[in-house]
Amino acid sequence: MQSRIDKLCEKMHDNEAVFISSYPNIFYYSGFTSEDAYLLISHSGKYIITDSRYTIQAREQAKGFEVIDIAKGFEKIFSRIDEKYIGFEESYMSVGENKRIRAKLKDGQDFVEMQNLINKPREIKDECEIKKIAEAEKIGDMAFEYVLGRIKEGVTEREIALDLEFFMKKQGATALSFDTISASGIRSAMPHGIATDKKIENGDFLTLDFGCVFEGYCSDMTRTVVVGKANDKQKEIYNTVLKAQTTAIDAIKAGMKCSEVDGVARKIITDAGYGENFGHSLGHSVGIEIHENPSFSPKNNAVVQNGNVITVEPGIYIDGFGGVRIEDLIVVQNGKAVNLTSSPKELIEI
Ligand SMILES: [Mn+2]
Structure with a gap:
């Protein structure tokens, strides 16, 4: 999994991080086998955000990721990273979900489409x-x-x-x-x-x-x-x-x-x-x-x-x-x- 994340990070500029919401990419980059999760991957940290039903499973499967309980740590998740541009998966995210997550960005951060960059290593x-x-x-x-x-x-x-x-x-x-x-x-x-x-x-x-x-x-x-x-x-x-x-x-x-x-x-x-x-x-x-x-x-x-x-x-x-x-x-x-x-x-x- 780390080599896949390394490949992804090579494609991301220094001021870019990615927010992954689709099952295939969650599975590909973390090994986690439920779709009820998000990944936030920056140059300095890796987070998996899921709810209390899955936190134990996430700790077992998503090695190297810090597990964040959605009820406790999601609101301030983006304040943990310094990157300006946060890439999202436009092919998998509804307009409503996009709006809700965008609202959690800290000042100066921007939510941008990065589906191709995120999918590329899987080719x-x-x-x-x-x-x-x-x-x-x-x-x-x-x-x-x-x-x-x-x-x-x-x-x-x-x-x-x-x-x-x-x-x-x-x-x-x-x-x-x-x-x-x-x-x-x-x-x-x-x-x-x-x-x-x-x-x-x-x-x-x-x-x-x-x-x-x-x-x-x-x-x-x-x-x-x-x-x-x-x-x-x-x-x-x-x-x-x-x-x-x-x-x-x-x-x-x-x-x-x-x-x-x-x-x-x-x-x-x-x-x-x-x-x-x-x-x-x-x-x-x-x-x-x-x-x-x-x-x-x-x-x-x-x-x-x-x-x-x-x-x-x-x-x-x-x-x-x-x-x-x-x-x-x-x-x-x-x-x-x-x-x-x-x-x-x-x-x-x-
Ligand atoms: Mn066929």
């Missing part, structure tokens, strides 16, 4: 984070293998989603990364079609996009299978997405622009005539949150770096027909992509 995962994400992804792989044996005609999308979720929790997941996507038949043309009571039919594409949280870190993967025999059009779409996906993974190099990685996959899909059917970005980073930076989007000029953990998930979606998405989670190490997902990617016909 490069350390070894300990990569291990947890890899473990979470492994649970996903095992869940996929398990659920393949449960998919058949007449079973509903929701039953398959529940099978995945139950399995992942049994393997040690504490939560889901997001609502499981289980979309079959023409519903698979919806990139984020959540599970319904629709029964799976012969000839359906079935897209499963799911992930779990393990020790505070998310996983994310997608596989599309065909129930019964795939027809020629299904095979063509599937193989185009697969080629785009594997080519993009092979192309990833540290130092490359994120937009270029997106471009590699997009070109293959566009050349096959499906450019209009791939509406979303190629991928997003994953960590404490399911959507982090940087992302492989056509507009992102950020550079790929060692320690980035990002999904590679091209798709083709055809209204009235169905869709395919294949998603792996990769980590950039020694300048290239290492795949954390090991589920098979050749077309599975069930």
